[in-house]
Amino acid sequence: MAANKQALWQDGYDEAVEVNQRALIDKVLARYSGEFTVFRELLQNSDDAQSNAVEIHFETDAYLKRKEGRDALGPTDDAFPDLKKTQVSQWTFKNNGIIFRDEDWSRLRKIAEGNPDEEKIGAFGVGFYSLFSVTEEPFVTSGGHGMQFHWKKDNKDQLQVRRGNLPPTDTPDPWTTFEMTLREPGTIPPAFDFTRFLASSITFMTHLCEVSLFLDEHRLVRLTKSSGVMNDATLLKGIKGTSGTGMMAVRGIRSAPIRIKAEVMHAVYSVGTEKPPPLPAEKPVRQAQSGFFSSLFSSFTGGSSTPQRVATPLPPPAPEDPPIKVHESSVTLTIFTADVSVSVDKKMEAELHRSTKKNPPRQLKYSLIYTGKDEYDNSVEEEKKQPKSSGSVFQGLRADLNGSGQARVFIGHATGQTTGIGGHMASRFIPTVERESIDLVDRNVAVWNRELLYVGGFLCRTAYELELSNIKTLWDGASSAATDFQPDAELKKWLTARFIHVLKFFSFHVSTPSSDVSRLLEAAFFACSTSHPFHVLSTAGVRSATAVREPDASFAVFLKRLPVLPEEVLKDASRMVASMRARGMIKSINFEDVLAELRQRPLTETELIACLRWWSDDVLQNSTQSHLSYIRRELLEATLVTFPQKDASKSDKILPLSSVQFFVNPRSINSVLKDLDGPFPDTLMPTSTTQHFTAEQLASLSWRELSVADWVAHISRPEVMAADSAYDLRISAHWSEKVLSMLTRTWPSLSAGAKESICAALKDKTCVPTSSGMKLPEESYFASANIFKDLPVVTFPSGFVIKGPMEKVLLALGVRKHVDLQVVFNRMIKTGDWSTADLVTYLVSVQANLSPDENMRLQSTSVFFREGSTSQDGSGRRSRYKAADLYEPNPTFRQLGLPTLDWGEKSKWKSGSEEARFLYRLGLKRAPPLDVIINLSASTDKSVQQHALKYLLDNLVTRYPEYHPNKYAEVAFVPAINAFKECLGKPNEVFVTAAWKDLGYLVAHPDVRDAVSKLGLLDHPPTNSLVTLLQKTPPKDVETAQRWFDILATRIVDFAPGELTAMSKLPIVPVSIGGAIRHLSPSQCYIGKSASQEFHSKLFTYVDFGKAANGFLSACGTKQEPSIDEIAQILISDPRNFFTLAGGKESYLIELRNVANNARLLSGATLTRMKSAPILLGTKRSVRSDKRRKSNEADLEEDDWELLHDLKKASDIVIVDDTQAYQLFGDSVFTAPQDDLLENFYIQLGSKRFSAIVQEEYKSTAENRNSRIAANTRSLILERLPLFLHEHTHSRPRVSLNWLAGERNFIVRAFDKLVIVKHLRIADVNITRHLEASAAAKRNARTLTSLSSGSIELWLAQSSEIDMYEVANALCRLIFESPKTNDALLFMTILSTDLRTLKRRGYNVDKILRQQQDARQRAIEAANANSTVALLPPPEKPLPAPVSAPPVVPPRPTSPPQKEVIPGGWDTKRPISPPTVANTPPPPNAPPPYSQKEEVDDQPSTSRGGRPLSQMTSSLNKWKQQLLPSTRDDSGSGAGVSPNPAAPPLTRRPNAPVTPQSSIRANVTQAINACKPEGNNLIQNRKQMQMIKESLDDGYCDISGQVGDLKLVGESPLPGQMGTMKVYATHDVPSPETLVTTKRNSLARFIHVITALSRVYSLPISSLHVFCDMGGGLIAFNRNGSIFLNLRYFEAWHDQKVERGDLNEAYISWYFTLAHEIAHNLVQPHNSEHEFYFSALCEEHIMAFGKLLSHGPGTN
Secondary structure, rough: HHHHHHHHHHHOOOOOOOOOHHHHHHHHHHHHOOHHHHHHHHHHHHHHOOEEEEEEEEOOOOHHHHHHHHHOOOOOOOOOOOOOOOEEEEEEEEEOOOOOOHHHHHHHHOOOOOOOOOOOOOOOOOHHHHHOOEEEEEEEOOOEEEEEEEEEOOOOOOEEEEEEEOOOOOOOOOOOEEEEEEEEEOOOHHHHHHHHHHHHHHOOOOOEEEEEEEEEEEHEEEEEEEEEHHHHHOOOOOOOOOOOOOOOEEEEEEEEEEEEEEEEEHHHHHHOOOOOOOOOOOOOOOOOOOOOOHHHHHHOOEEEEEEEOOOOOOOOOOOOOOOEEEEEEEEEEEEEEEEEEOOOHHHHHHHHHHHHHOOOOOOOEEEEEEOHHHHHHHHHHHHHHHOOOOOOOOOOOOOOOOOOOOOOOEOEEEEEEEOOOOOEEEEOOOOOOOOEOOOOOHHHHHHHHHHHHEEEEEEEEHHHHHHHHHHHHHHHHHHHHOOOOOOHHHHHHHHHHHHHHHHHHHHOOOOOOOOOOHHHHHHHHHEEEOOOEEEEEEEEEEEEHOEEEOOOOOOOOOOOOOOOOOOHHHOOOHHHHHHHHHHOOOEEOOOOHHHHHHHHOOHHHHHHHHHHHHHHHHHHHHOHHHHHHHHHHHHHHEEEEEOOOOOOOOOOOEEEHOOEEEOOOOOOHHHHHOOOOOOOOOOEEEHHHHHHOOOHHHHOOEEEEOOHHHHHHHHHHHHHHHHHHHOOOOOOOOHHHHHHHHHHHHHHHHOOHHHHHHHHOOOOOEEEEOOOOOEEEOOOEEOOOOOOOOOOOOOOOOOOOOOOHHHHHHHOOOOHHHHHHHHHHHHEEEEEOHHHHHHHHHHHHHHHHHHHHHHHHHHHHOEEEEEOOOOOOOOOOOOEEOOOHHHOOHHHHHHHOEEEEOOOOOOOOOOOOOHHHHHHHHHHEEOHHHHHHHHHEEEOHHHHHHHHHHHHHHHHHHHOOOOOOOHHHHOOOOOEEEEOEEEEEEEHHEEEEHHHHHHEEEEEEEHHHHHHHHHOOOOOHHHHHHHHHHOOOOOOOOOOOOHHHHHHHHOOOOOOOOOHHHOOOOOOEEEEEEEEEEEEEEHEEEEEOOOOOHHHHHHHHEEEHHHHHHHHHHOOOOEEEHHHHHHHHHHHHHHHHHHHHHHOOOHHHHHHHHHOHHHHHHHHHHHHHHHHOOOOEEEEEEEEEEHHHOOOOOEEEEEEEHEEEEEOOOEEEEEEEHHHHHHHHHHHHOOOOHHOOOHHHHHHHHHEHHHHHEEEEEOOOOOOOOOHHHHHHHHHHHHHHHHHHHHHOOOOOOOOOOOOOOOOEEEEEEOOOOOEEEEEEEEEEEEEEEEEEEEEEEEEEOOOOOOOOOEEEEOOOOHHHHHHHHHHHHHHHHOOOOOOOOHHHHHHHHHHHOHHHHHOOOOOOOOOOOOOOHHHHHHHHHHHHHHHHHHOOOOOOOOOOOOOOOOOEEEOOOOOOOOHHHHOOOOHOOOOOOOOHHHOOOOOOHHHOOOHHHHHHOOOOOOOOOOOOHHHHHHHHHHHHHOOOOOOOOOOOOOOOOOOOOOOOOOOOOOOEEEEOOHHHHHHHHHOOOOOOOOOOEEOOOOOOOOOOOOOOOOOOOOOOOOOEEEEEEEEOOOOOEEEEEEEOOOOOOOOOOOOOOOOHHHHHHHHHHHHHHOOOOOOOHHHEEEOOOOOOOOEEEEEEEEEEHHHHHHHHHHHHHOOOOOOHHHHHHHHHHHHHOOOOOOOOOOHHHHHHHHHHHOOOOHHHHHHHHHOOOOO
């Protein structure tokens, strides 16, 4: 690209750029959209030229002709021209500024070269060309020179000028004139609007002071501007005058009034747009209701919420003034001007110069027109006086208080940009080219304009603060002389209106066209203040806004001194108030404001009521409890209230609100207090205040209602009674009667607590008027107490008769209705005149009047005699007893020796009499307490003991229901016998069953056995007692043990599991060993004899005590035979003794196989010990002693070796998985028996394989490239490998046949010689062997660069004949994870045998033969095609489309492989799965995709476990075949689950034990018990479930890769029972949250089916879960014991039939599905062991399932 430029400059040529000047000017003018553009530009140019006067002439053609004919012109007639219709031909604009200089003439003819003078407004150099919008050839004259613009004749698009001198005149012409001959005659601009434009434009002109407007010779308008004295304003402190970037700084502010006078002809007003005259409006009458609904209903009823305006006739029109009449008007404005210094860095200066063609000024001014309140009102009034309704010509200058957009930004003249506030602004803004708005788009120009707008905001804020300062001066001056420190109402109203005017003027509305202007001005207006407060006018004068609050009617009555905004301000200046509120400057009244005023002065009662009203209506409703407590506390502490006294001479009473405690509730029973004239507490709030509030509102202040009890307590205080004797209860009987009368009225409604409080206050006061004076209540008596005549009887001064409520009050106070008992005792008892019967008879007569205290005294006083008592001191006085110490005089009690009441001989004792009942209430005993009778029953006095026991048994139910034997466990009162004698026993030591006597326990005496059973004796001793007995004294011999165990066998069900466990460890079983008795624990013994040829009897102890006793021992842990874990522990404890007792190697291996077969039953601790114990039998080859003379081991035959056996640890034994390695190193290490079961067990305990500890490396000569042997061998292997894989079914290959067929995946290389070096490293053994071989194979490591990455290489040695066994053995080790020895033999046979022979042996070789034939045919056809292809013509038309192939069933995803995926591995080609439900899956009884009938028929009727299959098992397998999809590999062999899958050859072992049925059932039970509920709400994909290499088919329940995360979406109720079943869904199910609802019916049917099946299997229903997905072959799966069943398959297969009532098919399908999943609790992979337990589960529960099919749910 750079070379091209260089060549162009060397060889090219220049051409001028042509500009269409007419089009350029037109395009520039097109951007000028405002009115009066020509005059706007000319006026600005005039002001730049320092003109002070301008004349604008609109000239008609006739006038121009007259003007050309003579110098002095006059009107030709008296008719005034019509301003709307008169056609003018020329506009002439004249100014008296500086005449044009040469540079001015030169710049005039240049486009886009603005005025470089930085003090001038012009910037872009296109303003003059606005003249071309009205004229084609403008003509300019100035200072005797002229310039004519004209278009080139031969090119109308090019503009030219002709410049020259004008003819000389006598006097120099001071005017610079612009003549514009119009393209076409037209009317003048609208005269009135044009006048308004001129009035606005002259305002901000620096030099221009006069403008005249002419039509021909008529001067229509004359505007003159005069300025007043300029006043300097001090810059306010705390207001930042520097813009954000520091570019501009305000150095000073001045203000000056200006006056603009207008002389306007009447004709100009006549052409103005008239506004409709305002109609007189009546004030609307406020209705009782208003709002939306009242307006709505009034529209139906025809009514109106406001009165209709009455039509009034318009006044007659005034006579029209002549058009030439001149009307004078004026306006006075205030201009605030800020002197601004500018500091611009060089970069910004350059950028601004680029944009404006001039440098920015160093100094500039920023002006703001402010119209004061008075001036604004005057202009409004003057506008009303205008001759026409079009308004004043100064309307555009008056403040725009409503935000209508009249206030503009001036850049010398008005632009289209509004300010957003009430006044115009002018400064050196940089406009857009058309000068209609401020440029805020250009990056650098925008910075300049934004800085200027900050100055504008600063200027507005200063003007605002200055105006507020003036208002403050006037307010403070008027307030200082007033008594209330407030100006008079008229002045306050005027100052408030003036403040509202200021707020409205500086309210920021949205500016247009750019809203950023007002936004930036507003931001600067508020942000420029750093510390200077924002002042506002409040009800207390001018204050900082932060000290002023918004008015709130709730506080208006009681907050008099708080400064708030006047209501008029909120209403009329709402926009500015909202802005201040948004900035947090004006806040609502808060609690701190309330506290501040309350602390300054006391409140009057009216103010207090308002304050409490605020508390109840606002604070209580809107405060939290904690905040409410704080407000209440502070409010009460801060408030003082003044109440006027009744006596005017006394000063007002001051009541602190914090001292108030009570109020009188006029709506409660306590309202009677308000009518009393007695003394009240000083802490009572007067009723005149509290009557305005509810009791709940007053209680919220922590005040409580003054109750009668509170008042009585108050008047009972000594200081209150002493203050006025007339109100002293102790002295004044009249006052006492009044108080008691008040209590009488309220007494029935008082609470018990209030009554107690009143009684407590009065009981120690002599407040009862009696016949003997004022007495204490307890010293006073009712008139009915007439035993003695000198008693003080209650007597009221008014003669009030005591009855009803008054009697109740006096009784409560303690006034007596009977004589005090002590008086009775003193006057009667001591005289001896009354007997016990007489005293009781009197007491019965007055018992209704006895007080509780008196009854208590009677109960606690010793006043009664005992039968048979005598004087103790010889004085003759008998002792007295309380009634509770005595028994009623009953013969039975006398026999028991109990103290009885001496009733006397005068009257007979009757237990049913009133006197007896009275004594019973006093405590006289009617029966001895249980403790007493029990102790009497244990008495050594046999007579007393027998009578007491009889009494106890006779009255046990009626009198002693609280009896319980445990309460008297330490009292021996029960007749019993033991093995030796009769005695008394404790209740918990005596038992009813006589058999326990043999074990040393006490049993109930035979004579009283039936009776003592009522005492709650146990039939049998507690089980813990029996355990303790066995622990301390076990049976001494076998006979005793048999007798004891027989008895204990009857209590087995009563023993707790823990007790049985404890007894299992106690040495309680006597065993005769060597003639001596030795005690063993039950867990150490076994019942009966061993079933293992007496072998176990040598290791374990067997006992037999009989059927019943053996049952007890079984419950205690004695087993029929030892468990696998116990056998293993014996084995670990002494392996060599175990080996000796077993009788040799074969029997020892049998035991090892038994342990291995049941290894899953071993505990973790046992397994850990077995790993480190020398318990495993190992074999090592050793040369026979007679053959050791052979020097070379290679010369040894197999018979020359002998096998050495020894017990070793698992880590010292090696698994033989490499026969070649075994041949080489078998004499150096011990190896495991070559038995699959034992090998797996050895590996589990830590043994390693030969393949893991033997390392190989290959040494070879140079490679023979392009070896035919290598190629033929590779072809042979790939040809025969499918046959081998078809026969090999016990493990899955690592790689697939297709992958091996790739050239780079399977490589065969040939060498002359091949040596394999094998290294054995284990423990201390480190041996190396060299072996010549004919074949070896290896797997290359996978890399990113090598082409053979991950490939399998087969190396062949050509020096010797290739041994196909070595080939097969080497490849099997790479193809399979764990190859068997037979694998290599089978593969060798297939490789080394011709196809015909293989076919005879039953191998399916037809496919290979056909492939060979097809290959030969394709080779022939290819050769023919190559020879004739050039002769074939092209096809004339396209071949028809092939017939569409049948749909392919999508492959089923399987579990992720255990190791890293190998390219071309078996997982790249998946088995075929059943179709998804979305494609209508087949019913559960449909046949699988590929029939396996032929394979099934050829298999023997045995399962993989070697157990014969019953007919039921065959049936189960057929169902399982239908449930599980069958698969086929590449060779066509079936890999799915079949009823009788091919099993690996079984090695028959002598004496192999058969697994007992009990073990199988235990495993089945274990599988069912392992089921558990799922606790997670989100079930993530089971990533840990990896590919099981032994599994031929992962089955339909493999979750890995088939289902995404499951999320709990709800729970569905179980049918007919309590509880729910959890329902899950995958992420792709739409609206999973509604799944339970939308599928409610099908879910209920599905749960009904599986609930019935759960009872068949005895499964906890919580272990079953339902899930739903949108696709895939997953029918069910087992996750850690939780079973999940797919709703989608149920809906597709069974739901319709279940809905019709046909449930059997669904039962059958899901019965086998559940069995399949339960079996996974024992075996995770799908292999023969899983199938074994699947069949076992089905057989175990087939009977219950048959009942379900026959009778339906609930029958099993």
